[in-house]
Amino acid sequence: MSRTVHELDRTEDVRAALANPHLVPELPPAAEAWDPLPERSESLGEGASMAWLRATVPRFSSGETHARRRALVEAELRRVDPAELRRAVASRPGAAETDVRIRVVATLAEALGLREPDAVAEAVTVVAGTYFGGTDPAADAAVAELVGLVLGKESAGKEGAGKEDEMEVAAGLICLLVQACDATAALVRHATPAGGVSAGGAVGPAEAVRAGAAGAAGATGGADAAAGVGAGAAVGVDTAEGAGTAVAAPRVGATASPDATGGADGAPRAVTAPRADTAPRADGGVCGVGGPLVEEVLGETLRWDPPVRVLRRVAVCDTRVGGREIAEGEVVVLGIAGAGHGEAGGSLAFGAPPRECPGREHALALAAGILAPGPRTSFARLHHRDTPLLLPNAWDYASAAALVADGFEAVGTTSLGVAAAAGLPDGVAVTAEATLALARQLGGGHFLFTVDAEGGFSDDPAQVAELARQLRAAGAAGLNIEDGRGDGTLAPAELHAAKIAAVKAAVPELFVNARTDTYWLGCRQDETEARLMAYQRAGADAVFVPGLSDRTRIGALTARLDVPLNILYTPDGPGLAELAALGVRRVSLGSLLYRTALGAAVAAARAVRDGRHPAGGGSTPSYAEVQTLSSGADQDRRSDRRSDWRSDQRSG
Template sequence: MTTHTHVLGASADIRAALADPALVPGLPACAPGPAGASVAWLRATVARFSSGETHRRRRALVEAELARVEPDALRRAVALGDGGGDVRVRVVRALAGALGLPEPDEVARDVVLVAEVYFGGEDPAADEAVGRLVARLGVPRHLPQRGHPHVTVSCGGEPPHPERACGARPHTPDGPDSARPALGAAPGDGGPGHTPHPEEAANLIGLLVQACATSALVEAAAGGDKPLARVIRENTPLRGMRRVATRATRVAGREVTEGDVVVLDIAAAHRTHPVPLAFGAEPRVCPGREHALALAEGLLGRPSTPFARLHHRTAPLLLPNAWDHASAAALAAEGFPAVGTTSLGVAAAAGLPDGAAATAGETLALARRLGRGPFLLSVDAEGGFSDDPDEVARLARELHAAGAAGINLEDGRPDGTLTPADLHAAKITAVKAAVPGLFVNARTDTHWLGVRREETAARLALYEQAGADGVFAPGLTDPEGIAALVAGLLVPLNVLHTPDGPTLAELAALGVRRVSLGSLPYRTALAAAVSVATAVRDGRPTDHRLPAPSYAEVQALAPPGRRGVTGRR
């Protein structure tokens, strides 16, 4: 049978190919090996080289392992470890330790041996390393031989790349497999007599092998301070992928017959479209993407601030928004570690319009009142109150000097149009150059204003490549749209809470890392003030469902040394 090779280089075509179930990763051709003691068995048993329901089942095993490890813990672990030696060993050692595996140094050395031939080739030493890894995980030595998938490709496969250290925030599946204990769990977590399943062991080893690819990203980013998102686009460690057709299909206007090879030119796609594909695309987004980026940042020695770390916890950061000292202090007193400002609340309290670049003075004055409080402060600075990146950078320096930990910069304009994406990106770059420790949350108003929504993903990709630490898409409430956006991002996504939109738990499951309340608290407070006044005027009872704080409680919100005389009303 004659087969052909098809090369795809357009972003949309590559996404279509990755979503086509007829196109699957090819399994490197090799001789069969013993179960539990060969690279051949490992390849045939991992998610990386499988497809369909088998891939989904095996991917769920990997996601369950990753769900137990906070990315920031990996960043800290690899940064504190031995700074010398093979980067791959350092990466795997940190991940193995975080997963609770015994003897992480020995695990790392064996995994690196396996990684040398994982995508093609044969090596008896690597087979022996697989056997040691399986034994170390406590899997029985006599395993049933697994059959190889029927699709093979020539030895060599694809080179290691970040996709294999790789998606979205892990999701734990429902069903019988979700109850199976993670292999890295502490002794006894699996119940009396628990024995790891061979497929679990294989996919844990596969996860560790794929983590080795983080070294390629580290090498590409070393010696500079470019944002990792920009490095991945301009000098992607993954230049291509290969797929094999298991049946006839049509992709990118081409007829593809069974057995044809489809080469996905990732580097070419990155030259013409900003949304990165180095970590794949739906439905095969790399599940360890966030962990890989954290490992790379740790190895590169890039600092992380307390506010930035709030975006990389198990649960999303819920950021309530204040408009004066009392509202901010009251929120902090309820345990919120960070508080944002609301530009609408600040403007309305001053009798000024929101979004019209009219409140620079009021915004800076509020930051100076709040910046030394017992909470982390993020300031809504509209579009920076200027279209001059240098002026926006000067404002950022003043906000940071006042104590702000973050700044929110939007691309919406007062006339309902959008700032050109390259100009907004220039503002972000200028701010990060001036104040590297200030967390920049880059907002696009495509959904908020209801204009050019199709540009949302591309704009946010450009903003993260300009140096944004997080991105914000207010007005986006559709779960499918949120999930699709998360899949293409390398930095945390912030969305605006809406009463009729997804819940906080639902947003977390979609991969959202920050949820803002925006002007909702301010508008609710206005409604409460009007409600109590009109109730008294009209002879109706006031609403006691939400009791007001006492005079003394409000007085106590003032900073020590600035509290008034007690007993007044």
């Protein structure tokens, strides 16, 4: 049997077709007769099959039946917080070695409260292969297994209407999971370099996504979207038709045999997508998109290179769309990829009312959780915990050693302390040598430390990158660079972003904490968020706003940022616990300890002069204790010299 196929790709025509109640998704061909209410034997899922699933899910329903089934799915989604979903998928154990599809489905299944989420995920991958057509006894068995896992044995006693209702709920949940499978993996793959999740984890700005995808945007979709969610809408129920194939649909008015477009029903053949495994990084961290905001990358991907490129509808009665008469039974192919180019954020990729994907936010959360930069080093991981990293700032080897000996996991340096110790002013780019010298001393002690390098001691990004190389070679785990200048003004955000990008390109493993001095200098505070976003897009691993203590503004920033927010502790500002509750992930002490030490030294001298005992008592370290602190570095230096001597002897 041949059918006329109409192609629509203008945005207004595609929207009109999606809103037309007489154009409905086409039910894939059933391989066997379907019993609308399968009898339950000893196995909870007995009688459930691919044919039953297709006939029961919202995806292939229409009219009042579709509305009822969609409402069931929406109720399930309301129980799942997208933000929690994003965190869960990002931190899922073994994520680096897990197939993206398994990772997505298991995370969603767990969030929905299902038993054995890993077993659910394995079964869903089998079902996804034939969801849009075809037969597979293994898929039928997997559907039956999923019904049991979704409903649980406590539901086994229900009969009649109660049984039918619970089976409809089960089908809706399976629909969510199946449609979360291949399409979300495809979205992740399309949003990363070379079409895959790379070990390097780096991707260019969102504009690069557009440029790279534009050439492919006109092509028919591939196997990526076999699970059939609109542009990777991981938990959509209505929006996709399966993958497109390399075979184009006939032009309007032409006729085609059922096999012309690859499927027995005229739909594009649903080809099983290749695995979209994440590649483990050398440090075992999560591979991720670096540089631009994850949301921007996803938005550009959905707009220019969506995993699902076409949607198919069949007319249930004569109708009219885009100035064309469409007869009952004729097929309409909607070019979502082309029509979406004019839609910011690729909105058509998730369909349109009344069949718009209700899981858009959940879909993007799952993809963002996989793509977002994960902590790559031990120092970076300190910024991704529920408790903020309290970072004390040292000014010499002994102060750093004392802090580490007292249990602090990492230390920073204080540019004021370094400058003052050298008799130089802070913030005017004259302490580069002293800063490097301290970094080399701290590196000899094997401390986990980060360096405050003012503005990088140069306005040349290449020179700042060279400084970063030298600091990393000295042993630094991180670098703090600020946009404030010694004259009380702010450097252009574009220049500071260029410095950040240059450092990350030169030394990717160096943790860059990008500081804006809008509050510290009390100027242009309305630019704070825009500057932080620009620095985040440039590749900053964290951002720092010293001088900001307003709780509402801190909370607003943590809600918007993808990277950790660093706040400077002030005695009259929020405490550590309150900052943690606001979402702050790093709290620096800045020059507080150095200034406190200066004050204590003067107070001790004054007390002796005035005939009193100095305050401090047992908190003042003994001569021997200070000797012990510094002897570690001396032993390391002697060991390094012996190693250098042996190397020279071998090379000579």
